[in-house]
Every structure is written in C-alpha cells, then in structure tokens.
Amino acid sequence: xxxxxxxxxxxxxxxxxxxxxxxxxxxxxxxxxxxxxxxxxxxxxxxxxxxxxxxxxxxxxxxxxxxxxxxxxxxxxxxxxxxxxxxxxxxxxxxxxxxxxxxxxxxxxxxxxxxxxxxxxxxxxxxxxxxxxxxxxxxxxxxxxxxxxxxxxxxxxxxxxxxxxxxxxxxxxxxxxxxxxxxxxxxxxxxxxxxxxxxxxxxxxxxxxxxxxxxxxxxxxxxxxxxxxxxxxxxxxxxxxxxxxxxxxxxxxxxxxxxxxxxxxxxxxxxxxxxxxxxxxxxxxxxxxxxxxxxxxxxxxxxxxxxxxxxxxxxxxxxxxxxxxxxxxxxxxxxxxxxxxxxxxxxxxxxxxxxxxxxxxxxxxxxxxxxxxxxxxxxxxxxxxx
Amino acid sequence: xxxxxxxxxxxxxxxxxxxxxxxxxxxxxxxxxxxxxxxxxxxxxxxxxxxxxxxxxxxxxxxxxxxxxxxxxxxxxxxxxxxxxxxxxxxxxxxxxxxxxxxxxxxxxxxxxxxxxxxxxxxxxxxxxxxxxxxxxxxxxxxxxxxxxxxxxxxxxxxxxxxxxxxxxxxxxxxxxxxxxxxxxxxxxxxxxxxxxxxxxxxxxxxxxxxxxxxxxxxxxxxxxxxxxxxxxxxxxxxxxxxxxxxxxxxxxxxxxxxxxxxxxxxxxxxxxxxxxxxxxxxxxxxxxxxxxxxxxxxxxxxxxxxxxxxxxxxxxxxxxxxxxxxxxxxxxxxxxxxxxxxxxxxxxxxxxxxxxxxxxxxxxxxxxxxxxxxxxxxxxxxxxx
Numbered sequence: 001x002x003x004x005x006x007x008x009x010x011x012x013x014x015x016x017x018x019x020x021x022x023x024x025x026x027x028x029x030x031x032x033x034x035x036x037x038x039x040x041x042x043x044x045x046x047x048x049x050x051x052x053x054x055x056x057x058x059x060x061x062x063x064x065x066x067x068x069x070x071x072x073x074x075x076x077x078x079x080x081x082x083x084x085x086x087x088x089x090x091x092x093x094x095x096x097x098x099x100x101x102x103x104x105x106x107x108x109x110x111x112x113x114x115x116x117x118x119x120x121x122x123x124x125x126x127x128x129x130x131x132x133x134x135x136x137x138x139x140x141x142x143x144x145x146x147x148x149x150x151x152x153x154x155x156x157x158x159x160x161x162x163x164x165x166x167x168x169x170x171x172x173x174x175x176x177x178x179x180x181x182x183x184x185x186x187x188x189x190x191x192x193x194x195x196x197x198x199x200x201x202x203x204x205x206x207x208x209x210x211x212x213x214x215x216x217x218x219x220x221x222x223x224x225x226x227x228x229x230x231x232x233x234x235x236x237x238x239x240x241x242x243x244x245x246x247x248x249x250x251x252x253x254x255x256x257x258x259x260x261x262x263x264x265x266x267x268x269x270x271x272x273x274x275x276x277x278x279x280x281x282x283x284x285x286x287x288x289x290x291x292x293x294x295x296x297x298x299x300x301x302x303x304x305x306x307x308x309x310x311x312x313x314x315x316x317x318x319x320x321x322x323x324x325x326x327x328x329x330x331x332x333x334x335x336x337x338x339x340x341x342x343x344x345x346x347x348x349x350x351x352x353x354x355x356x357x358x359x360x361x362x363x364x365x366x367x368x369x370x371x372x373x374x375x376x377x378x379x380x381x382x383x384x385x386x
Numbered sequence: 387x388x389x390x391x392x393x394x395x396x397x398x399x400x401x402x403x404x405x406x407x408x409x410x411x412x413x414x415x416x417x418x419x420x421x422x423x424x425x426x427x428x429x430x431x432x433x434x435x436x437x438x439x440x441x442x443x444x445x446x447x448x449x450x451x452x453x454x455x456x457x458x459x460x461x462x463x464x465x466x467x468x469x470x471x472x473x474x475x476x477x478x479x480x481x482x483x484x485x486x487x488x489x490x491x492x493x494x495x496x497x498x499x500x501x502x503x504x505x506x507x508x509x510x511x512x513x514x515x516x517x518x519x520x521x522x523x524x525x526x527x528x529x530x531x532x533x534x535x536x537x538x539x540x541x542x543x544x545x546x547x548x549x550x551x552x553x554x555x556x557x558x559x560x561x562x563x564x565x566x567x568x569x570x571x572x573x574x575x576x577x578x579x580x581x582x583x584x585x586x587x588x589x590x591x592x593x594x595x596x597x598x599x600x601x602x603x604x605x606x607x608x609x610x611x612x613x614x615x616x617x618x619x620x621x622x623x624x625x626x627x628x629x630x631x632x633x634x635x636x637x638x639x640x641x642x643x644x645x646x647x648x649x650x651x652x653x654x655x656x657x658x659x660x661x662x663x664x665x666x667x668x669x670x671x672x673x674x675x676x677x678x679x680x681x682x683x684x685x686x687x688x689x690x691x692x693x694x695x696x697x698x699x700x701x702x703x704x705x706x707x708x709x710x711x712x713x714x715x716x717x718x719x720x721x722x723x724x725x726x727x728x729x730x731x732x733x734x735x736x737x738x739x740x741x742x743x744x745x746x747x748x749x750x751x752x753x754x755x756x757x758x759x760x761x762x763x764x765x766x767x768x769x770x771x772x
Contacts, residue, residue, distance in 0.1 A: 036511075048608075050592075053507075073700075074606055075605070075606045077604035077607065078604055078606045078608050081608060093699070094700055119511045121439075122510050122512070124511070125505045125513075126530075128511045129505070129514075129527065129528055141515065142515055218464055218467075219460040219461070221463065221464055221467075222468060313459055314458075331481065
C-alpha cells in the first residue's frame with residue numbers, strides 16, 4: 001500500500017517560531033505575551049487544544065527561561081503529545097486559580113511594575129477579564145502587534161498546505177457543479193459540500209454557503225430550506241482546513257435544468273463579465289510593495305466604472321492561513337505593502353439585493369514577481385444543466 | 387414519506403428570553419450587556435453567526451427601546467434570517483469602526499457616566515480590548531452574572547433536545563463497541579465516531595476521545611496513530627451537538643480480541659467496580675437543594691475510600707446545554723444548590739498514569755424528585771471481542 005505523505009510543518013520550525021516570538025515580544029515592547037488556545041498557540045507549538053473554560057496559556061517573557069505552557073493537570077499528557085517541540089509545562093489542579101498562576105509566572109519573569117502584556121486575539125473575554133483582575137496594574141494589548149510579523153508571511157511548507165487545501169476545494173466545486181442541483185434544497189447541497197470537503201482530505205468543513213436565486217445576493221447567506229430552481233444563479237462559497245490551513249473558494253453557477261430558455265439573462269451575463277474582469281485585474285495587481293488598499297481599489301475601480309459600485313459592499317479579500325480570516329486585509333484604508341509569502345483571498349462580488357448576485361474568489365500568494373494563484377478551477381460562469 | 391419532526395425552541399421563547407435578559411441586566415446592576423457571537427447570542431436570538439473578526443454584537447440596555455443587534459452590512463440578510471424573533475438591526479460598512487458604533491449605542495441609552503458593562507464570556511479578547519479602548523471610563527465584567535440565571539435551568543424543549551442528543555450518542559457507543567477495534571488506530575476509530583455522530587443526527591461532532599491502553603489514563607487524550615491491541619481498555623468519550631444542544635458520553639471498553647485469556651485483569655475489574663459505584667452514588671445524590679460540591683464529594687468519597695483518591699484528579703462534572711461545558715460545575719468549592727432543570731455530566735474517572743484508566747459519564751437532569759438520566763447505554767464495562 002502506498003501512503004501519500006502530506007507536507008507538514010517540520011518540528012524544528014516550531015523552535016524557530018518560539019525563538020522569533022521571544023524576540024518579537026521584546027521588539028513590541030511587551031513584558032510578556034499571553035497566548036491562549038487558538039491559532040497563535042498552534043502556530044507557535046503545534047498544540048491544538050480545545051477552547052474551553054479551563055485555562056491553557058503559553059506565557060512568553062523575554063529574558064532567561066522565557067517560556068511556560070500552563071495547562072490543566074488532566075490535559076498534561078495531551079499537551080505533551082500535542083506540542084511539536086519541547087515546551088516546559090506547568091499544571092494546575094481543578095481547585096487552583098489558573099489566572100493567578102499565570103500572574104505569578106509573569107511577575108517572576110518581568111517583575112511587578114507597570115507591565116505591558118500582549119494577549120492573543122482569540123482568548124475568551126472570560127479569561128481576559130480574570131487576568132485583568134489578577135494583574136490590576138498591567139496594560140493589555142493585542143498580541144498580534146508582536147505575532148503578525150511572524151504569521152503574515154507563509155513559508156514554503158505553509159504554502160504547500162494552502163495549495164493542497166485549495167486544490168481539494170477545487171475538486172469539490174467540480175463535483176457539485178456536476179449536479180444534480182435543481183429540485184434540491186440549499187441545505188442539502190451544503191451537506192454534500194461538507195461531506196465532499198472531508199472526503200477530499202479536509203479535517204474540518206467550516207462553511208458551505210449555497211446562495212440560490214435571490215439568496216445569491218446575500219454574501220454570507222446561511223444555506224436554507226429553499227429549493228433550487230432552474231433559471232437562477234447559485235453562489236457557492238466553501239472551505240475548511242487541511243493540515244490546519246484554510247481553503248476558501250467561491251464560484252458562481254447558473255442552473256438551466258437542461259432548458260436552453262432558462263440560461264442566464266443579459267444583465268447577469270454583463271454583471272458577471274464585469275466581476276470576472278475585476279477579479280482578474282485585482283489578481284494581476286499582486287506583487288511585493290503594492291498596498292493592500294490598492295488591490296481593493298483595482299477591483300472596485302472596474303466595478304464602479306460599470307455602475308455597480310453600490311452593489312460591491314465588502315472588502316476585496318482577507319489573509320488566510322491557520323485562520324480563515326487573518327492579516328492582511330485587502331480593504332480601503334489599509335496601506336500595508338504586500339510582501340512575498342503573504343496569502344489572501346481575492347473575492348469581489350456584485351449583489352443586486354432581492355434579485356441575484358455573483359462572486360468569484362481565489363486564494364492567491366504574493367510571489368516575488370507577481371501572483372501565485374492556488375485555485376485552478378475555471379473562473380467562468382458555470383452554466384450547468386443542474 | 388414521513389418526516390420526523392425534531393423538537394425545537396419555539397420562536398416566542400426567544401422574545402421571552404430577551405425580555406428576561408433586559409430585566410436580568412438591570413438586576414445585575416449593568417448599564418448594558420454586550421453579547422458577541424456564541425452561545426449567549428444563540429440562546430437569546432437563535433442567530434448562529436460565525437465567530438470572525440467582523441463584529442456582530444447584541445446590545446441590551448435596560449430602559450425604553452433596549453435592544454440593538456450590530457452586524458456587518460454584508461451579513462444583514464443572514465442575521466435577519468437567523469434571528470428567530472424580531473430584533474432591530476444596525477449595520478456597519480467595511481470601513482466603519484464597529485466598536486465605536488457599539489459605544490454610541492451604549493451612550494445613547496445609558497449616558498456617559500461610569501458605566502458597568504457585561505460582556506459575553508466567549509467574546510474574543512481582540513473585540514474586548516477594542517471596546518475597552520473605545521469606552522475608557524467603563525468597567526467590564528462577565529455577562530454571565532446576568533445570563534447564567536436564564537441559561538442554567540433548561541425548559542422542557544431544551545431537555546428534549548438534550549435527550550435526543552444523548553440517545554444518538556448512546557447508539558454510536560453501541561455501534562463502536564460492536565467493533566472491529568483491535569488492529570485499528572485510535573485516529574481511525576475517532577473518524578468513525580465522528581461519521582456516526584453525524585449519521586445519527588448530530589450537526590457537529592465536536593470530540594472523539596479514543597484512549598487505548600496507557601492512553602486511557604489521559605482524560606483528554608487526543609486520538610493518535612497508536613494501534614489498539616487485544617487485552618487492553620479503551621476510554622471512549624464522544625459528543626457533539628444536535629439541534630444546538632450537546633451530547634457527551636463516556637464508556638469504558640476492554641477488547642479481548644476473542645481470546646478469553648486477554649480479559650480484564652483483577653485490578654482493572656476492581657477499579658472499574660469502584661468507579662461504577664462512585665458514578666451511581668453521585669447520580670443518586672442528585673435532587674434540588676443539594677450543593678454541587680456535595681455531588682463531587684459523593685463520587686470522590688467512594689473512590690477515596692478504596693485508595694484511588696490520587697487517581698481521580700478532575701471534577702465530577704460540568705453543566706451542558708448550548709455549550710459543551712457551562713454552569714453548573716460539580717466541583718469542590720462550588721456551594722451552589724442544584725435546582726430543577728439543571729443539566730450536567732456525572733463523570734468520575736480513575737487513572738493509573740502510564741498503565742490504564744477508566745471513566746463513566748452520563749448526562750443527567752436534576753428533576754423535582756431526583757435524577758433524570760438521559761443516557762441509556764449500559765454503564766457496565768464493555769468486554770468485547772473487538
């Protein structure tokens with residue numbers, strides 16, 4: 001039997017990331033970084049703990065012996081197995097106060113002055129409020145100030161995982177477009193999408209937007225019991241994680257039910273053509289040094305010029321990696337220049353509320369000389385018998 | 387075709403919950419309650435938004451016109467479709483500051499004095515830090531002070547959903563115990579568990595702990611590539627959500643591989659007998675007025691008396707509902723008295739680190755006259771050929 005080996009992040013990489021995080025903590029002026037369960041913890045250690053009420057927290061404080069992982073005692077073996085590099089673990093018992101334990105580790109390392117502490121973005125408010133009560137003199141800020149420079153550019157192993165995820169999602173789009181679709185509910189198609197994402201190698205299927213008819217004009221439509229009919233579009237926006245890294249693809253379909261008279265009307269064809277050009281031009285604009293907002297402006301310019309500006313009411317894209325949405329955001333006002341290795345969606349849309357809409361989305365990596373598009377599924381309108 | 391109708395929460399219930407939340411906010415002394423995406427939002431409105439970086443927030447401020455739901459414009463149709471009762475919606479555009487919008491709504495209703503604000507436990511630290519910066523004079527506390535009295539007791543519709551979830555999980559335990567197990571990896575069995583939970587009606591399969599051999603002594607073991615062998619125990623702790631409500635069951639198996647000589651050894655039989663008695667006595671202790679810590683003490687007393695006290699190093703149980711873990715917690719130090727309608731796990735365990743362990747877990751509702759046990763799968767040791 002041949003076992004396909006999936007690329008993964010080498011264990012040594014986690015040690016490098018932790019070392020860089022210690023330096024980034026100091027560079028950001030933080031006395032310590034407090035990283036709860038979530039993508040930052042996974043990025044730094046490989047450990048995927050469940051986000052629950054029991055506190056798990058990586059404490060990073062520049063200086064000697066800078067790292068401790070605080071875990072509930074009953075999860076100590078799971079944490080040891082989950083960390084991909086050696087991390088000193090401190091456990092707490094069920095009746096201990098874990099926030100006081102974190103505070104004591106911070107005080108041991110950084111003293112008791114007016115501390116500046118970074119906390120991971122996804123830490124629960126419940127935990128942050130407890131930490132603020134336990135460390136009343138400290139100022140708390142988003143740890144992303146320190147960690148974003150690490151996570152915002154992807155290395156070759158991360159890009160390989162993003163590509164595998166993208167290609168798996170491409171296959172699911174083709175499978176769904178092959179039908180049948182007409183006569184089924186959106187929710188039923190969404191179920192099929194989730195099953196197929198798993199079958200194609202995703203470990204989680206996070207979302208399956210199936211917006212048919214007027215629902216195609218609702219960008220984050222929740223798949224409903226509406227029955228898909230011949231002669232209408234479907235916006236299909238699907239994704240999950242593969243090896244921890246996200247997929248996220250949108251394609252627009254038009255189902256005819258096999259009746260040529262029920263093909264896309266003239267306005268939809270026009271609208272889709274405008275959208276296609278906007279998505280293509282925004283993609284072509286990708287290269288190091290270009291501002292995030294300039295990519296947004298490129299897509300928006302094409303759509304504005306055709307009179308659809310009001311119908312494109314969301315940003316052009318978002319970064320993607322261990323999180324489905326992360327830095328950088330391709331949005332007006334974000335002047336950050338793109339850099340080699342940044343990965344993000346490019347996904348303009350045009351939505352005529354109450355009538356119909358369309359969106360095209362790819363995951364793109366900023367390469368040294370231009371865009372590296374990870375999705376390979378055709379970007380044309382999928383006119384299908386359905 | 388007969389369509390089985392699943393019980394669900396009637397729309398009118400959400401209006402009642404919102405009305406109660408307004409009163410509970412005032413009773414708790416809060417000027418406003420800020421409820422982000424998560425179980426509190428779903429409990430109050432029925433809306434299940436994805437937890438993302440774009441802010442969705444229900445603002446509840448006692449007084450005239452107390453409720454607003456702040457949502458990103460692109461999710462307005464999804465929010466309208468998702469709310470099970472009429473909630474006034476305020477939208478923000480991609481380049482707006484949603485935290486400032488929330489602050490203005492709070493100020494409009496509660497003035498600009500020294501505000502006391504409750505925030506939902508699962509709000510991301512990222513959002514809480516932004517709100518703290520935008521409302522610098524305000525004090526922030528956990529909204530659970532106000533909301534726990536609503537959520538901690540379940541009504542008949544909620545109990546019906548918890549029972550359906552429990553019975554679906556019961557069926558999956560029986561299916562897994564039927565084997566085969568020997569020769570498979572824990573991860574492969576965990577995959578089967580997740581598929582079966584979905585096939586039995588769960589919409590999400592949140593966890594599938596399959597701890598074999600020495601891994602059975604790790605309470606929150608992450609299913610690994612370890613191959614299950616004849617002559618060892620497996621702790622199977624599985625669950626997800628059905629109609630939004632959690633299942634969570636643990637049973638302990640012993641796989642013989644069909645070889646009678648590979649049955650459970652004497653110590654394991656003894657240990658399991660002690661555990662079985664502890665779980666049964668703790669369950670029998672359930673009735674209104676009994677303190678949460680007394681239930682923990684009942685289980686612990688049985689296990690301590692047999693010399694296994696050090697090997698039972700977690701609390702006896704946790705509440706369950708829209709969250710897998712929620713109030714009340716059955717733990718030493720929690721003097722809260724049980725009340726009719728509270729729902730929780732009862733799950734003592736005995737773990738001999740490096741060797742093996744066992745756990746038995748049911749979901750139990752506190753009834754007027756005693757325990758209502760929702761799981762029906764046998765609690766005996768499952769000695770299976772495997």
